[in-house]
Every structure is written in C-alpha cells, then in structure tokens.
Amino acid sequence: MVLDFGFMKSSFFLALRGIPVTLFITVMTLLISIPIAFAIAVARAGKKRKTLNLLFSVYVSAVRGTPVIVQILIIYTMLPDLLKFIIEKLALPFNVYAINNIFYAILIFSFSMIAFLSEVFRAGLRAVGRGQYEAALAAGLSGFRAYTRIIAPQAFSAVLPVLCTSVNNLIKTSSLCFAIAVNEITGIIRVAASRNLHFVEGFLVIAAIYVIICMAVELCFKILENKAKVHRVSA
Amino acid sequence: MFRYRLDVAWEYLFKLLPYLSVTLFYMGGALTIGIVFGAFMAMMKLGKNRPLKYFAIGYTAVMRSLPPIILIFLVYHGVPLAVRRMFQVNLSGMNTVYFVILALGLSSVATLSEIMKSAYLSVSGGQYEAAVSNGFTPFQAFRRIMFPQALRVSIPNLSSALIILMKEGSLGYTIGLIDIMGRADLLNSTSYGNDIYEIFFTLAAIYWLASILIDGGCHFIENRLSLERKIELNEIKKAGMIAAAEQGGIVRGS
Numbered sequence: 001m002v003l004d005f006g007f008m009k010s011s012f013f014l015a016l017r018g019i020p021v022t023l024f025i026t027v028m029t030l031l032i033s034i035p036i037a038f039a040i041a042v043a044r045a046g047k048k049r050k051t052l053n054l055l056f057s058v059y060v061s062a063v064r065g066t067p068v069i070v071q072i073l074i075i076y077t078m079l080p081d082l083l084k085f086i087i088e089k090l091a092l093p094f095n096v097y098a099i100n101n102i103f104y105a106i107l108i109f110s111f112s113m114i115a116f117l118s119e120v121f122r123a124g125l126r127a128v129g130r131g132q133y134e135a136a137l138a139a140g141l142s143g144f145r146a147y148t149r150i151i152a153p154q155a156f157s158a159v160l161p162v163l164c165t166s167v168n169n170l171i172k173t174s175s176l177c178f179a180i181a182v183n184e185i186t187g188i189i190r191v192a193a194s195r196n197l198h199f200v201e202g203f204l205v206i207a208a209i210y211v212i213i214c215m216a217v218e219l220c221f222k223i224l225e226n227k228a229k230v231h232r233v234s235a
Numbered sequence: 236m237f238r239y240r241l242d243v244a245w246e247y248l249f250k251l252l253p254y255l256s257v258t259l260f261y262m263g264g265a266l267t268i269g270i271v272f273g274a275f276m277a278m279m280k281l282g283k284n285r286p287l288k289y290f291a292i293g294y295t296a297v298m299r300s301l302p303p304i305i306l307i308f309l310v311y312h313g314v315p316l317a318v319r320r321m322f323q324v325n326l327s328g329m330n331t332v333y334f335v336i337l338a339l340g341l342s343s344v345a346t347l348s349e350i351m352k353s354a355y356l357s358v359s360g361g362q363y364e365a366a367v368s369n370g371f372t373p374f375q376a377f378r379r380i381m382f383p384q385a386l387r388v389s390i391p392n393l394s395s396a397l398i399i400l401m402k403e404g405s406l407g408y409t410i411g412l413i414d415i416m417g418r419a420d421l422l423n424s425t426s427y428g429n430d431i432y433e434i435f436f437t438l439a440a441i442y443w444l445a446s447i448l449i450d451g452g453c454h455f456i457e458n459r460l461s462l463e464r465k466i467e468l469n470e471i472k473k474a475g476m477i478a479a480a481e482q483g484g485i486v487r488g489s
Contacts, residue, residue: 031379055296061443061446061447062443062460064398064446065398065442065443065444065445065446065447066402066439066442066443066446067401067402067403067416067442068402069405069406069408070405070435070438070439070442071415071439073431073435074432074435074436074439077432078432101406133421153484168299168300172301172302172303173302174302174306175302175304176302176304176406178304185290186302186304186305199308199312200309200312200313202318203305203308203312203313204306204313206241206308207301207305207306207309208304209300210300210301211296211297211300214299215296215300215301216298
C-alpha cells in the first residue's frame with residue numbers, strides 16, 4: 001500500500017495537540033464578535049440611520065467580497081505597525097513583537113465574523129419585529145430590559161441554524177492560520193508532513209478531524225435548538 | 236509608519252489584472268462541474284433510492300465541514316498519487332489550475348446540489364401534477380413549469396456560491412497556482428515586501444469589485460426573470476406612455 005499508516009498514526013497524535021488551539025481561536029473570536037455584532041444589528045435596526053447603515057453595508061460588502069487570506073495578509077502586516085506607532089506615541093513599556101500570533105489571528109477572524117454575524121442578527125431581529133419592542137416598552141420595561149428579556153432570546157433562537165453554519169465556517173477558516181505561523185491543526189501537520197513529504201496521509205487525518213469537530217458542533221447546535229424551541233417566533 | 240503610494244498601486248493594478256482570467260477560468264470550470272454533478276446529486280437527494288440518497292447526504296455533510304485549503308492540498312497531492320498507482324500515468328507536469336478546478340468542483344457539487352434541491356422544493360409539487368394532468372410529459376413539465384421558477388429562486392444563492400468559489404480559489408496560490416492571488420504573492424516577494432500595502436490593497440479592491448459585479452449581475456438576472464417584475468414594467472411603460480401623451484411628449488418636466 002502507498003499510504004504510510006505509521007505516519008498517519010503519529011500525525012493523528014500531533015494534530016490532537018492542535019485541537020485546543022483551533023478551539024481557543026474559535027471560542028475567543030465568537031466571544032468578541034457576538035456582542036459587537038449584536039450591538040451593530042440593534043443600532044442598525046433603528047429608523048433614520050442612513051449614514052450608519054451605509055457605513056456598515058460597505059464594511060459587510062468589503063468583508064464578504066475579499067478572500068480571508070488577503071484579509072489576513074493585510075491586517076497581519078498593518079496591525080503591528082499601527083500598534084507600534086501608538087505605543088511609541090504613548091511611551092508604553094510594551095514590546096509589540098512579543099505578542100503571540102494567536103491574538104492577531106483572533107482579531108483578524110473577529111473582523112470578518114462581526115460583519116457576517118451582524119447580518120445574521122439583523123435578520124433575526126427582523127423576524128421578531130418591532131411591535132414586540134413597543135409592546136414591552138408599553139408594559140413598563142426599560143429599553144435594555146426589553147432587549148435582554150424579550151427580543152434577544154427570540155432573535156437568537158431564530159438564527160441558531162445560521163449561527164451553526166457561521167461557527168463551522170469559522171472553524172474551517174481558522175485553518176488559514178498557517179499563513180501567520182500559528183500552530184493549530186493545519187499548521188502542525190503542514191510542518192510535520194513537509195519533513196517527509198507525506199502530505200496525503202497527514203491531510204487525510206486532519207480532514208477526518210475537521211469533519212468530526214464540525215459534526216460535533218452541529219450536534220451541539222441541534223441540542224441547543226431543541227432547548228430554544230420555547231422562544232421560537234411563531235410566524 | 237504607513238505609506239500608500241497611489242502611483243505604485245496603479246502600476247500594480249495593471250500587473251495583476253491580466254491574471255484575473257485565470258481566476259475566472261477556474262471559477263467557470265468549478266461551476267460547470269458543480270452544476271452537472273450537482274444536478275445528479277440533487278436528484279439523488281430527492282429520489283426514492285435509499286443508498287444513493289444517504290450517499291448524497293453524507294457527501295454533502297463531509298464537504299461542508301472540510302476546509303478548502305485541505306481539500307486543495309488533498310487533491311493536489313492525492314490525485315497524482317492515486318492515478319500513478321492505478322493507471323501508471325504521471326501527472327506531475329499537469330497545470331496546477333486543473334487541480335484547483337477539481338478541488339473547487341468537488342466542494343461546489345455539494346453546495347450546488349443543496350441549492351438546486353431547495354430551489355426545486357420551493358416550487359410547490361401541485362404545479363407539476365397540474366402540468367402532467369394537462370397533458371405535459373414529465374420532462375416538459377420540468378422544463379417548462381418547474382425549472383424556470385426554481386431557477387429564479389436559486390439565483391441569490393448562486394451568486395453567493397460564485398463569490399465563495401472565487402474566494403476559495405485564491406488559496407490555490409499555496410500549491411503554486413499563478414492566479415491573481417498567486418501573482419500578488421509573487422510580486423510581493425520580488426519586491427522584498429516593500430510594496431506590500433500597495434499590492435494587497437489593490438488585490439483586495441479587485442476581489443471586492445468582482446464580487447460586487449457578480450452580485451449586481453445576479454440581481455439583474457433575477458429581476459429579469461421575475462414574473463411580477465415583467466407585469467410591473469409593462470404597467471410602468473403603459474403609464475409612462477399615457478403621461479407622455481398627456482404632457483405632449485414631455486415625460487419629465489422639472
């Protein structure tokens with residue numbers, strides 16, 4: 001047989017070490033981008049927000065229209081320069097070049113996830129409708145309470161299936177971290193496989209790992225959707 | 236710390252643009268594979284044959300969770316290996332663009348089969364039965380009744396799928412494909428990273444513009460295919476003519 005099963009086994013254990021990194025990047029990106037994206041969606045939901053709407057639709061279209069790899073290359077070159085400039089201006093005792101690349105990766109992915117998720121949440125808010133917000137205000141809730149108690153639970157449960165796709169896309173996109181030398185699943189195997197040129201074996205292994213992770217995420221969202229059924233918007 | 240020279244960027248624009256044809260070539264190739272085999276796979280999903288149905292569903296699930304970079308690598312390294320083993324044919328001299336087309340095609344079969352399936356299901360089955368009971372053959376019913384309606388429903392999704400194809404294809408540069416992204420990477424290394432902003436902002440602008448054009452084009456086609464739109468347009472035309480006649484030929488006064 002052509003495939004080197006010994007290498008497949010060893011690369012499986014190597015790749016296992018990358019899974020926490022991939023998941024860390026994914027979870028941190030979601031923690032940053034979900035609140036910001038929701039805030040943007042709420043801000044855009046109001047009436048008479050022409051400039052704001054135009055600004056964000058340009059941002060969304062730019063993120064949607066350019067490959068992630070190009071975004072990575074641009075932001076990864078620009079951000080350290082920008083940070084260095086700010087730090088030198090403020091004379092902070094802080095070395096820019098000591099920042100781990102993982103944090104750059106998280107910032108870059110947040111940049112694109114915020115755009116996608118803000119669109120997702122906008123659709124969710126539209127599904128709930130403005131009447132409920134007005135009803136909540138009329139019933140004596142504050143604006144903030146109306147959102148946290150009435151609007152947000154319904155909007156979130158309405159968009160759960162789309163959110164699941166977005167999370168899976170994020171996990172898939174995190175494989176591009178190899179471009180900035182982050183040691184997540186793909187990065188580790190790329191380096192290990194280039195040593196003895198067993199690319200096929202290595203990539204078959206991580207393909208299986210990605211499929212398993214994504215299916216696990218889908219399963220989690222299925223369970224979540226079942227739990228969130230109470231909040232389902234009745235159309 | 237940050238300099239952006241417009242004249243340099245302008246120069247790079249003309250160095251990059253010719254390679255857009257490579258990008259369009261693999262988009263077209265992958266789309267063709269996707270439409271042809273995606274149609275079969277959509278039929279498998281809608282059909283009654285259990286094993287075929289589960290195969291199609293499983294294939295889609297796997298393709299949905301594979302990162303494009305891994306698919307491209309697997310095809311680039313795996314296909315020549317398999318072909319050499321089975322047919323004793325050496326593929327090492329083959330143009331990389333065909334590997335990219337194959338990799339993107341494999342994933343777009345899954346995407347397009349889902350798009351076609353949901354578009355077909357969005358047209359109510361009663362229409363097909365009505366057409367058949369009016370004397371259409373099953374093929375005619377599909378061709379004349381179901382297909383035009385399904386096509387219109389699927390166009391926004393098709394536009395997204397095309398943009399995704401364009402973006403995923405940019406990863407072909409990792410296996411040495413010289414498309415617009417590969418060319419930018421090459422230019423960046425030959426200029427020792429000095430012109431990185433000029434090159435990559437120009438590249439991003441080209442991709443952005445291309446995606447806006449794809450979106451706009453699909454939107455235009457969608458409007459042209461819309462039945463309501465046709466009726467509306469006729470009414471506007473009629474109203475315009477009446478108004479023009481009333482005002483003695485002047486349609487817009489102020």
